[in-house]
Amino acid sequence: MDRVMRAFELTAAAFLAAVAAITFVSVFLRYLFARSIPDAYDVCSLLLGILIFWGIAATSYRGEHITVDLVWSVAPPRIKRALDLFAGVLTLICLATLAWMVGTKVTSTLNDNVRTFDLRMPVWIFYFVAWIGLAATVILVGLRLVRTQMQPSADSR
């Protein structure tokens, strides 16, 4: 599992490196050659979406979302576990709904023939890749929920 997660994060990291590289190169092309990269803005934006959704998958699996721990941190183990179950199930339902709706967005973007400004690349492909991150998030949150309920110590960070 850790190797799968690692692969996920590395892919997201690669998209981040691409965003940074495109932004950096754009600035230099502009000042040195007065040129700009076609679709740089659209591509950066779309890659940003992909890296965030893929990143959310890893964050969710590791349980690194920002939470308010005030009650949780002072609760006895049994309550802690109940809170984890409640929050976990709710998170799972919310993310599943989100993945479902973003899925409809992918298909409607395909059907509506939405394209980028310069190169007229189909936008739905980027959305689809981002969506894969969300779908993975749902699966990973499910796995995590099962794992933390079976061995609560895994989440006593």
Add this chain to the structure above:
Amino acid sequence: MSTDAVAVVGFIVLFVLMLLRVPVGIAMGLVGVAGFAYLTDIGPALKLLAQSPIRTVTSGEFAVIPLFLLMGALASTSGMSRELFRAANAFLGHLRGGLGIATIAACGAFAAICGSSVATAATFASVAYPEMRRFNYSQSFAAGVIAAGGTLGIMIPPSTVLAVYGLITEQDIGKLFIAGIIPGLVAVGMYIVTINIIGMARPDLMPAGERSSWRERIAASKGIWAVILLFVFIIGGLYGGLFTATEAAGAGAGGAFIIAVLRRRLSGAEFWQACIETVRTTASVFTILIGALLFGYFLTITQTPQKVTAFLTGLGLGPYGVLVLIMIMYLVLGCLMDAMAMVILTVPIIFPVIKELGFDPIWFGVVIVMTVELGLIHPPVGMNVFVIRSVVKDIRISTIFYGVIPFIVTDILRLAILIAFPILAIWLPSRM
């Protein structure tokens, strides 16, 4: 139920969910969509989920956040934080509490290329804490200094919190960054004075080190050109109007990368590790952003921001009275919440009030950063404190909070100074 009642119930449910440890972003998104569904219909509310999140994560201007985070991660990985600490120590180490003063100075300098407080605190917890302990500084003092120094990360530009504030309120991020410079320097100065005062009261907590020779000082300062170059490059570019904020962030990340590679300080594995850390932080920030925007649509159709504005301005407290009320609210929220989450949740509601009261939006950006900065170190929840605890294993959370107390007092004093003298924040950006 009237829309007002729906909004109030929405807030209550939100806080209950958060206390039950539902992730902040999920809780906001859930309440936002459910509230929207209650006031319109389930179909449109679900469709909100099809549109808003993907639009949020593919908004090009938001790239400013991961890019500034990446710059800080690369700078830290390639050892720039260590160099700063060495140089600061060579100059300041012989003073009473010299290692503490050097830590503050190095934090301030590192903050000039790192946009995150938590990252600044984590970096110096591993760089400066062991040094201070080696010279018999007390645990609480050493950790307190680092927690406070870490807050400089979002005060001194670049700053992710100021960037998010600018994105939410449509203020110029470049101007906000420039506005943070003088208050940031004031913060450094006041922290150093605080250490001096603690030193006078409790000299046993902090021995003075040996005075370094000028030769040693010059030797220790050799490496800091990289940090200076990066800072001048990005902040100079912003100040001079050469870059947009996103470009400055991209140029800074690229610059940090090139410098690290040229100095042979960055292996492939380290590079990817820096990228991965940035992705993690970015993902948790955007989870909150997505949730907050969904919550925002709910608040919009209940017209909550307008009503809060009308209520607060109708209290007859005068602008400063309302401002104090808002500050108190932030201090209370700071007991519970992460700095970024607080800004994202509250600014859409508070900003109209601030504008209505006639305060300067750039100045308020700096005020709000100072306020949430306090939340990073004051108990019971303080992200910087937790981060230090996760790096330094042998210390109790309560010990760190104890060490932080003097700096909290300084912070409140500094906030009062900034409110009394807005010119500290407004003057520099007005010269742009």
Add this chain to the structure above:
Amino acid sequence: QDKPVQLKLAHWLPPSHPLHPAFEAWGKSLQQASGGSITFAMFPAQQLGKAFDHYDMARDGIADFTYINPGYQPGRFPIIAAGELPFIMKDGKGGSQALDAWYRKYAAAEMKDVKFCLGFVHDPGAIHSRNKKVSVPEDIKGMKIRPAQATMASFVTMLGGTNVQAGAPEVRDILEKGVADAVTFPWGSIPLFGIDKVVKYHLDAPLYVSTFAWIMNKPRYDGMSAKQKSAIDSHCTNDWVLKITGPWADFEDSGRAKIRAMAGHEVYSITPQQLALWRKAAEPLEAAWADGVRKAGADPVVAMKEFKDSIAKYNAAY
């Protein structure tokens, strides 16, 4: 007794924009015509969603009426894009009526998931540049331009320039920093967004217009009483097009004189020969438009003829 409804009217312009009061006046008149059973709340400045999403927002019922620029999403609304072709219209009022009268029939197919209420254009805009006068198509080569809509973006690419994207409020910033060299913009909006501080040269020729539509959520309309429906219908007419766009067209048009009077600005026109070059250069755009229309299952020859007839009828041809 009609069931009372409150409609959410959403647009993405600042409240200071001339269209905001126009939409408000439209809403008040609608409220009156419905005998008070229809009320409304305005959501300006992207409060309910980003500019790009306003079509989907009306389709999905997130808002009930929205203001859209079909040209923000290249390829999605191929037929109405005829309005974006260069050098077709000379003024915003007649042009708006012409577009609306012509497009109604096509809207039923092209914007089939919403109820089309009104279509319009803004007063013709031109190229405003920082430090290079643009007089012939050749001048675009190597320039970085923020286009107003998809057809202009194609034009820029075709002529060897590159496109820079930015929302209207950011245009000033990207010009100031040299991210873009020029912008296609209507005249009055130049001072409104502070762009006059950063550009110097203004081409005075009706290079382009952007198309807009005011659309409604379908289920919302279908669920209304007969009286409410007729109130809505009576506010989705060609007459209302003029009432909505009239003040805006005047505002944009007056911008030209305002800029002309400003020190340090050069407003220049082009010769008939130069215009001929532009028209020639723009020919592939019309061919590309025709392709898109054919793919969408309509006849571009007929559609273009009807469009030009409509423009002639409303006396808006350039």
